[in-house]
Amino acid sequence: MAEWWRGAIVYQIYPRSYQDATGNGIGDLPGITSRLDHIAGLGADAIWLSPIFTSPMKDMGYDVSDYTDIDPLFGSLADFDALIDRAHELGLKVIIDQVISHTSDKHEWFAESRADRTNAKADWYVWADPNPDGTPPNNWPSVFGGPAWEWEPRRRQYYLHNFLIEQPDLNMHTPAVQDALLDTMRFWLERGVDGFRLDTVNYYFHDQQLRDNPPNPDGHQEMATDTYGMQQHIYSKNRPENIAFLKRLRALTDEFDARMMVGEVGDGGQTAIDIMADYTRGTDRLHMCYSFEMLGPTFTAAHFRRTIEGFQKGAPDGWPSWSFSNHDVPRHVTRWAKHALDHDALARQMAALLFSFEGTIGIYQGEELGLPQAELEYSELTDPPGLRFWPENKGRDGCRTPMVWDAEAANGGFSTVKPWLPVKEPHQSRAVSAQEAQNDSVLHGYRQFIAWRKANPALASGKTRFIDLPEPILAFTREANGQTLTCIFNLSPKPQRLEVGAAELVGPSTAKLDGSSLSLPANGHAWLTGAPDLTLKP
Structure with missing residues (x-):
């Protein structure tokens, strides 16, 4: 079916934390393949894999150094092909993360670009001269704290990084950059992937005049990281030039049968709803988008209604994707715990609500077990924002801890050795094995609600x-x-x-x-x- 993604259930896998098959404490592709039956058994239609490409792992794979190979931590291209084959045997589509707003500073493109101002890739990244006093060219901040500019002495210029210093932003205003990125995506389409999740899709273009962002009258902070939320980011992202590039992406996927793209809109409030609508209207842009509107602390009927009706109004012919948890935010049963007396009742209600929404539905690994946010010590952290801003921001490690399969096994059955992040007892006791034995468990509830959605056309497509x-x-x-x-x-x-x-x-x-x-x-x-x-x- 060409539009299989409409109303589908997409199960997100964080590869480092799903299943370790090689005994090094880190999840991998063979491990994921061995657990696909669990996902198919839930009733999901597709899996979304967070980045598995070659990377120095400064941001756990969201800093790509080779777009067309698998990082050895996760396996090989042959392992990926085997995963695709098994997923398709089980009726599961495979969506992979595409991080194309920036690369790793170890990517060969950046190594060439930073060498001097005259090389063939000199304009592949966003470079700018300093102000006369040596300061960065404007006031743009990094999402992860501090200025979004880093000095490069070889070029005597600053380069833009919306995230970590090790994640330089690609210059999408350069046609050759767009062409190169499309070529890497074609590589995976030809290999059989069914779609792409586009990371930070509204960050692709920047204002070429490098104008200062104005203050945000709300003055709120995002991700509790520094002062990022104190600006309106009208020049550093959300640029109108993005639409033409999205159309190029759509034209590429339309060359192949039954492929799709879902864009992550890294914004909040009405801006996010407007962008979702703008990026999905018509038939020549993205197939769907999601924002962080339902991934935050607000838990009211008015908020859920306002978010969905805002999208309906802005893009009556567009298609949304909704989820309550992912790898970037605290798990929703913890985020919304104060609105419930019973943890499991909240977990089941949120599943019932999510699977009643119109749109494509995303669930995050462990959500089907009602996993709470893991409480980690500072010494256990790996995530840059947590390491930098502890304790006000504890980072994202608490939602990235390993999946728990066996309540009686060490590390919840994830690995036979110490895993890269610890398995805490509140998770161990909620392992798949324990919940399979309980007829009223959250796990059985998820299966029941998904089956109920699929059995009723009003819920599936109404x-x-x-x-x-x-x-x-x-x-x-x-x-x-x-x-x-x-x-x-x-x-x-x-x-x-x-x-x-x-x-x-x-x-x-x-x-x-x-x-x-x-x-x-x-x-x-x-x-x-x-x-x-x-x-x-x-």
Whole structure:
């Protein structure tokens, strides 16, 4: 099916932490291949692999030094081919991370570019002269703290790095750079990948005049890293020139059957929703986008509704992707814990909610086990923001710890030796083996909710209409192929009652229906047939 990605369930794998098959404490491609049955058994349609390319690992693979080879930590191209083959046997599509806004400073392109101002790749990266007093050319900051400029004495210029110093930004205004990147992506399409997750897709272009960013009137901070959130980043990212390049990317994938792209929009608020809409409208840009709007601390019915309706309004012909957790943010059962009395009830409710959303759904490894954010000591950290800004920012290691398979095995069955990040007891006790034995486990809940979504066209592909109800109730209808379902969620630790008129309770609901009175427990959820009138009872 050409548009298999519409409404699909995409399971994100963090390769370092999924399964160690070689006994070095780091996950690898053979390990992932050996565990694909687990993902297929959940009912997922695709896997997304975080970067597996050759890298010095300053940012755990998001600093690529060779776009067309596998890092030896993870295996070989032959191992990748075997993974593709097994995934396809199981009916799973394979999506790989493409980090093309920047490279590693160890990439051969950068080695040549930094040598002098006259070489063949002199303009492949973003270079700028210093101000007369030697300071950087403008006020742009790095997401990871400090200025986004680093001095290169060989060229007597600064180079731009929106992230780590070791991640110089490519100059997308240079046509040869675009051509080279498209060639590397063609390499993987020809190898059989089914799609790309485009890292930091709104960072590709910069303002060629290098104008200063203006202050952000909200003045909030992103990722608790320094002062990044105190600017409106209208010149260092989100540039209009990006659209033409996205069209080139789309033209490339359209040369192949049934391929897709999903872009990560590294922004928040209305800006993120607007960018998602702009990047996905029509049929010549990205297939879909996701932002961090549902990956933050806000947990209200109004927020979920505003985010989805904002996308609907901005891109009525576009397609969104929604998720609650990934490798960059604290796990959602920890992030939203204060809104629940029971950890597992929250984990199951969030699965029920996520799989009721219109769009493509992303789940992050371990989410199906209800894994909380791991609490690590400073001595256990590897992530640059955590190492630099501890304890205000503990970094991203807490959501990247190894997957737990066997509650009785050392390291949760992830590795026979000490893993690169520790397995903490709260995770060990939630291993797959333990949850398989519990009929009411979060794991069984995920399988049940995914099966429920796929069995009902209204949930799989239906249009969404929200129902006006006060907090803490989120309610909406989904309708497709003559089927209408009303989805109701109590986003609070207190029971709630609604008057629903004539309706039938269906599916894996946790509510009780007594006549026309619907009782929702703490963090309860319900699906009703049709579109009854709803009233929240005091």
